[in-house]
Each structure stands twice: as structure tokens, then as C-alpha cells.
Amino acid sequence: MTDMAVGVVIQKMINSEKPKTKFNDVAGVEEAKEEVQEIVDFLKYPGRYVEIGAKIPKGVLLVGSPGTGKTLLAKAVAGEADVKFFAVSGSSFIEMFVGVGASRVRDLFAQAKKEAPSIIFIDEIDAIGKSRASGGQMGGNDEREQTLNQLLAEMDGFGSDTPIIVLAATNRPETLDAALLRAGRFDRRVHLSLPNLEDREKIIRLYLQNKSHHIDIHSLAKSTVGFSAASLDTLINEAALHALKNGNKVITQQNVDAIKNF
Numbered sequence: 001m002t003d004m005a006v007g008v009v010i011q012k013m014i015n016s017e018k019p020k021t022k023f024n025d026v027a028g029v030e031e032a033k034e035e036v037q038e039i040v041d042f043l044k045y046p047g048r049y050v051e052i053g054a055k056i057p058k059g060v061l062l063v064g065s066p067g068t069g070k071t072l073l074a075k076a077v078a079g080e081a082d083v084k085f086f087a088v089s090g091s092s093f094i095e096m097f098v099g100v101g102a103s104r105v106r107d108l109f110a111q112a113k114k115e116a117p118s119i120i121f122i123d124e125i126d127a128i129g130k131s132r133a134s135g136g137q138m139g140g141n142d143e144r145e146q147t148l149n150q151l152l153a154e155m156d157g158f159g160s161d162t163p164i165i166v167l168a169a170t171n172r173p174e175t176l177d178a179a180l181l182r183a184g185r186f187d188r189r190v191h192l193s194l195p196n197l198e199d200r201e202k203i204i205r206l207y208l209q210n211k212s213h214h215i216d217i218h219s220l221a222k223s224t225v226g227f228s229a230a231s232l233d234t235l236i237n238e239a240a241l242h243a244l245k246n247g248n249k250v251i252t253q254q255n256v257d258a259i260k261n262f
Helices: 003-013 030-044 046-052 070-081 100-114 143-156 197-207 217-222 229-245 253-260
Strands: 015-017 059-064 084-089 118-123 164-170 186-192
Touching (some): 030 164, 030 186, 070 118, 100 118, 197 229
Parallel strands (some): 084 118
């Protein structure tokens, strides 16, 4: 693959935007929002931290089951700080062409530095960051290992006063390589759990906002134990579609029950 072709592939796999998502758009993860507020402050006012000599973690690992809002929270951090958000999936780094993953990492960090202050978000980081101490799954020339080594080098290449934060998401933190978790890299974790009853009420209320409905939110929250935020979003959207399909202009409990019992 030529350098020009690699560059085209890299550009396609990087999603760059300035999200409009704010903390008010993320319900049910209040503790997690409090933990990342410091990152927002650093990105908005980096000079304050440099002046006093305070160090902000370069990397923050968002840990939680699928659908708990890791990506949404990462976008909200960027939205609150009003900075560029560079989003990639860990699996998109891995190619059959040796060196492409490492090139993608270099280009990703180069773009983020040009747009600093900014956030880099790596979803499913375990796709490239699995432990190398588990039985020789990666050899010295393995594409995944080259990509991981490049990521480690890039994170070591900027100081704690550089207004770039790397956020990464995983639901399997125990599989990650120890080098990723050492001081100066992903040395802070933010846990996102499945929502409890109170959280589910907040999430349902948020998703029903601006929707006409006749639903007892508390009762619905009580009946959706084990649902993630994403599952609740899907349930309410499908209920709205069910209402329209049946010629209703208001979402009712019957619509919700029809979807839940499908």
C-alpha cells in the first residue's frame, strides 16, 4: 500500500467533530460526570494548571458494560469543553498491511496536536491493547503489537501540560496490557455501571423529553431492571414507532409493553 493510499485510509477512519452533546444529555452517570469534570476544566483553562504545576492524566479509561454510555460521555466531555473530538475504533487500526496501524496512530495524534486543545477517543481499545503477557499471542512483527507500541510512544511524546486528553473505552479492562495502564498513560479509570432505579427514571425522562406520551415513568423504570441506557433508548424509540404504526399520536404504556413482550 502506497503512502498516499495509507493517508486516504487514515482520513476515512478518523471521525473529527466538535460535539454539541453536553452533560445534560447524559443521564444516570452522575458520579462519572463528576470524575471527568476536571478534564473539562483542564481543556478549557490549561493555563491555570500549567501555572500551578498541576498534572492532569494524559489518558482516562472509561470502563463499563456495553450500552452504559461510554461514548456518549466522551462526546459530552468534548462538548462541555468546546474542543475537537477525534474518534476511532480500536479494531479499525488493525489491517493486514504491516505498519498501517502505526501510521494511523501517528496521524491521529498529529491531527489532535494541530487542533489542541482536543480529545482523542479510542473505542474498544482492547482490540489493540490486549496483554502481551498471556502466552505469546503477538510476535515482534505483529501488526497489533506495532500499533500498540506506537500508541504508547505517542502518549509518552506529549507532556501533562499539553491540552490533549486521550479517552478510551472498554468493557474488558482485565485484558489490557500493563504498559497501557502505567503512570503517565491510562492511569485513571472512570466506571459506568448499569443504571439503578433512580438512574433509569432520569434516563427515561430524558429520552421521553419532547415526546408526547402517557407513560408512568416510575413504573417503567421499576420494570426495566438490568436495562442499559442504550437499551432504554431503543425501547422508547421502538415504542414510538409502534405508536405511529398503529395510528397513535401519543406513546402509551401499551406501546411499550408490546415492544417489551415481543
